[in-house]
Amino acid sequence: MVVRENVGLIGDRSPGDVTVFLCGPEPEDIFTAVYDAWASRLGHDNVRLEIDGPQRQIGLFCQYVSVVRDLEKAEKVSRSIARKISWEAYSGVYRAALSFEVDRADAIYRFLVVGFQVGADVIHRLQHPAVCRVFELSRKVGNETHLFLGFTRFAQWKNGVLFARMAPKCNVLPLVAPHFDDRMSGENWMIYDEIRHKAAVHPAGGSWFMVDTVDAGWEEWIQSMDDGQQWEDLWRTFVDHIVIEPRRNPGLQRSLLPLWYRKNMTEHQRTEKV
Amino acid sequence: MLILEGLSLEEKLQILSDAAKYDAACTSSGVDRQGARGTIGSASACGICHSFAADGRCISLLKILMTNECVFDCKYCINRKSNDVVRTSFTPEEICRLTMEFYRRNYIEGLFLSSGVAGSPNATMERLIETLYLLRNKYRFRGYIHVKGIPGASPDRVERLGFLADRMSVNLELPTGDSLRALAPHKTRQTILRPIRQIQQGMAQDRLLLPESGGWSRRQEEAFALPQVTSMPPLEGGLALEGHRDREDHKNRRIVSDLGSGILTTGYQLPQYSDLRHRGDLLASEQARFVPAGQSTQIIIGATPETDYQIVSVAEALYQKFDLKRVFYSAYVGINDDSALPAVGEKPPLMREHRLYQADWLLRFYGFRASELLDEARPNFNVLLDPKCDWAVRHLDHFPVEVNRADYYTLLRVPGIGVKSARRILQARRSSSLDFADLKKMGVVLKRAHYFITCKGKMMHRIRLEENVVTTCLVDQNRRQNWQWEHGQESYRQMSLFDDCKVERMPTVEDQLASVSGQF
Numbered sequence: 001m002v003v004r005e006n007v008g009l010i011g012d013r014s015p016g017d018v019t020v021f022l023c024g025p026e027p028e029d030i031f032t033a034v035y036d037a038w039a040s041r042l043g044h045d046n047v048r049l050e051i052d053g054p055q056r057q058i059g060l061f062c063q064y065v066s067v068v069r070d071l072e073k074a075e076k077v078s079r080s081i082a083r084k085i086s087w088e089a090y091s092g093v094y095r096a097a098l099s100f101e102v103d104r105a106d107a108i109y110r111f112l113v114v115g116f117q118v119g120a121d122v123i124h125r126l127q128h129p130a131v132c133r134v135f136e137l138s139r140k141v142g143n144e145t146h147l148f149l150g151f152t153r154f155a156q157w158k159n160g161v162l163f164a165r166m167a168p169k170c171n172v173l174p175l176v177a178p179h180f181d182d183r184m185s186g187e188n189w190m191i192y193d194e195i196r197h198k199a200a201v202h203p204a205g206g207s208w209f210m211v212d213t214v215d216a217g218w219e220e221w222i223q224s225m226d227d228g229q230q231w232e233d234l235w236r237t238f239v240d241h242i243v244i245e246p247r248r249n250p251g252l253q254r255s256l257l258p259l260w261y262r263k264n265m266t267e268h269q270r271t272e273k274v
Numbered sequence: 275m276l277i278l279e280g281l282s283l284e285e286k287l288q289i290l291s292d293a294a295k296y297d298a299a300c301t302s303s304g305v306d307r308q309g310a311r312g313t314i315g316s317a318s319a320c321g322i323c324h325s326f327a328a329d330g331r332c333i334s335l336l337k338i339l340m341t342n343e344c345v346f347d348c349k350y351c352i353n354r355k356s357n358d359v360v361r362t363s364f365t366p367e368e369i370c371r372l373t374m375e376f377y378r379r380n381y382i383e384g385l386f387l388s389s390g391v392a393g394s395p396n397a398t399m400e401r402l403i404e405t406l407y408l409l410r411n412k413y414r415f416r417g418y419i420h421v422k423g424i425p426g427a428s429p430d431r432v433e434r435l436g437f438l439a440d441r442m443s444v445n446l447e448l449p450t451g452d453s454l455r456a457l458a459p460h461k462t463r464q465t466i467l468r469p470i471r472q473i474q475q476g477m478a479q480d481r482l483l484l485p486e487s488g489g490w491s492r493r494q495e496e497a498f499a500l501p502q503v504t505s506m507p508p509l510e511g512g513l514a515l516e517g518h519r520d521r522e523d524h525k526n527r528r529i530v531s532d533l534g535s536g537i538l539t540t541g542y543q544l545p546q547y548s549d550l551r552h553r554g555d556l557l558a559s560e561q562a563r564f565v566p567a568g569q570s571t572q573i574i575i576g577a578t579p580e581t582d583y584q585i586v587s588v589a590e591a592l593y594q595k596f597d598l599k600r601v602f603y604s605a606y607v608g609i610n611d612d613s614a615l616p617a618v619g620e621k622p623p624l625m626r627e628h629r630l631y632q633a634d635w636l637l638r639f640y641g642f643r644a645s646e647l648l649d650e651a652r653p654n655f656n657v658l659l660d661p662k663c664d665w666a667v668r669h670l671d672h673f674p675v676e677v678n679r680a681d682y683y684t685l686l687r688v689p690g691i692g693v694k695s696a697r698r699i700l701q702a703r704r705s706s707s708l709d710f711a712d713l714k715k716m717g718v719v720l721k722r723a724h725y726f727i728t729c730k731g732k733m734m735h736r737i738r739l740e741e742n743v744v745t746t747c748l749v750d751q752n753r754r755q756n757w758q759w760e761h762g763q764e765s766y767r768q769m770s771l772f773d774d775c776k777v778e779r780m781p782t783v784e785d786q787l788a789s790v791s792g793q794f
Binding site for chain 1: 283284287288291292295296308309310311312313314315316318320322323324325326327328329330331332333334336337372375376378379380381383417605607608619621622624698701702704705706708709712715716
């Protein structure tokens with residue numbers, strides 16, 4: 001199960017080898033890696049966690065271990081964080097795990113090392129670099145989640161299903177979906193993350209679930225379902241007419257609503273459709 | 275008055291959103307309400323912005339007028355009776371459909387419904403009530419609704435509307451009664467303040483009847499959570515200032531009592547309260563709340579000659595005496611040609627508006643009083659420095675403060691430290707002492723704060739703590755930001771040696787010959 005490949009060069013330096021645990025991008029993968037790294041008993045200073053992917057750089061003097069996702073281990077980790085540290089710490093760690101930053105796995109590991117020592121007080125110790133990093137990551141994810149609660153746009157399909165498309169930097173879909181589950185419990189809706197190729201699906205009156213949408217027919221299927229634009233046009237009319245001309249300030253608009261958020265927003269999609 | 279019949283929904287939306295846009299408030303905050311089966315919608319206490327318009331203002335609510343017909347003739351308003359504009363109105367059904375379809379697509383967080391006064395204030399209120407009743411009960415809408423109270427409407431209508439809405443607002447429009455008389459002949463202080471007082475009392479009763487809260491007013495709750503006492507020494511010391519201070523207080527009292535004239539007598543009690551609690555109800559099992567997100571108001575800035583000090587004092591009185599959630603300041607935009615108003619096309623005083631909002635935050639969250647920020651002698655805000663920096667450089671005797679020891683309110687008075695950073699500092703310093711690098715990571719704006727704090731007894735740089743030195747440094751930093759507030763809406767381009775020399779006619783053959791042969 002565990003693949004070890006030694007890419008370290010043994011030179012005149014003593015082999016103070018670091019063992020790198022490579023894991024997938026999802027929170028479950030990261031928690032499994034935390035479990036494996038902790039259980040390896042190599043010592044906290046001798047292990048490092050990395051997210052496997054094209055942007056990864058291979059380091060010298062390292063041993064690499066690939067981690068295979070194991071939901072049981074991941075659950076054990078999350079349960080002990082919530083029980084032995086605190087629920088707030090767990091929600092911070094979970095959100096940090098949804099970040100796009102490549103160092104998130106290792107940051108979480110370092111945070112937990114401190115966390116299991118000092119307990120619930122860990123989240124207040126912002127002067128500790130590991131705590132501060134997890135705090136930064138989770139704040140970024142939290143802020144982006146909040147923005148997507150407002151910036152997500154649904155379009156109605158012919159069959160009445162509401163469909164939204166998003167391309168967030170952080171993996172915010174698991175945090176955004178519960179909001180719409182609460183708000184629109186009586187609607188059939190779907191939110192599609194076009195970067196991570198997964199969708200949150202909510203049947204009317206039921207509870208929402210995640211779907212993997214890697215297969216090829218998905219995009220064409222979405223295109224075929226698109227419907228008329230009466231309400232879209234009304235909305236664009238409203239957005240245009242609410243502007244007070246003497247106060248026009250596109251710079252302020254850009255800083256509050258950066259361009260990259262706009263790609264899936266109805267009111268900024270007019271050029272393609274007209 | 276030209277009333278057009280048979281307009282399409284889109285044309286109506288154009289006219290009635292154009293007519294509503296001069297209202298500043300677009301917040302969807304103040305109430306947390308979870309969704310429920312069989313209904314659509316929820317509300318989040320922090321508010322959610324759904325878009326930003328090209329003027330940089332947030333779009334959170336569908337901000338429309340029910341009608342722009344109006345019998346009032348307020349000089350500053352685009353919908354005044356004497357203006358020749360196309361008039362139209364939405365039917366309640368149309369408003370409901372717009373709201374629901376926009377809401378389902380997550381365009382908006384709710385509805386902001388205002389209206390011109392069509393016929394009489396009471397008739398207008400009836401139509402507002404009808405619309406909201408339909409939206410809440412037929413369409414089962416559970417999202418956020420902000421509705422305008424019409425000045426001069428009867429108390430029972432204000433009350434019925436209050437049970438259907440989350441937030442109500444009645445615009446104060448102008449800071450003093452004199453200005454109101456001059457610019458809004460159909461409105462008086464009394465017709466505006468009576469509903470504000472009534473809503474305040476209704477909210478207080480509502481809280482009293484709620485089992486979970488012990489009947490505290492919002493002010494009292496906050497006073498308990500964050501005591502108003504600061505550890506600061508008295509701000510103006512010395513007997514020499516005493517007389518001056520008295521005069522100030524007197525002036526302040528005059529402005530504030532002007533605000534209070536005739537309202538103490540309008541102590542209005544909600545009749546048959548227990549019956550009414552179910553009137554605007556959404557679900558039988560749940561009790562309707564009266565204006566749960568509180569009330570707000572709006573003051574127009576720059577149309578009349580009031581000073582910043584007067585405006586801030588009025589705002590302070592509104593927060594303290596009327597328990598308002600927000601006071602909005604709206605830079606006057608010249609739309610009507612009128613001798614009593616600034617000329618059309620004059621730039622709206624955006625910088626002034628910005629400074630007033632900064633001061634407003636200081637009043638609400640930082641424990642400042644209006645009289646600390648400004649006084650008779652200096653009635654307007656400094657254009658170059660924000661109000662908190664301005665206060666700090668005038669009170670350098672309180673600084674520097676030691677971050678590792680100072681209490682919450684002392685920290686809050688440091689420019690660059692806000693509510694969040696102050697709380698984080700309090701939490702973090704319990705485990706170990708803090709340094710400048712730690713503060714930076716926590717979100718303290720050291721650019722401004724480092725003049726006023728020490729960490730472990732040391733300042734970040736060696737700086738002479740003198741008013742001139744600190745002011746010069748701060749002003750220099752803020753220059754770019756200030757420029758952007760004043761000029762952000764102008765378009766500009768890169769300067770170039772060759773495009774900008776204003777060559778209006780092409781050089782002639784003689785010119786070219788002259789330049790070649792060296793004659794000028």
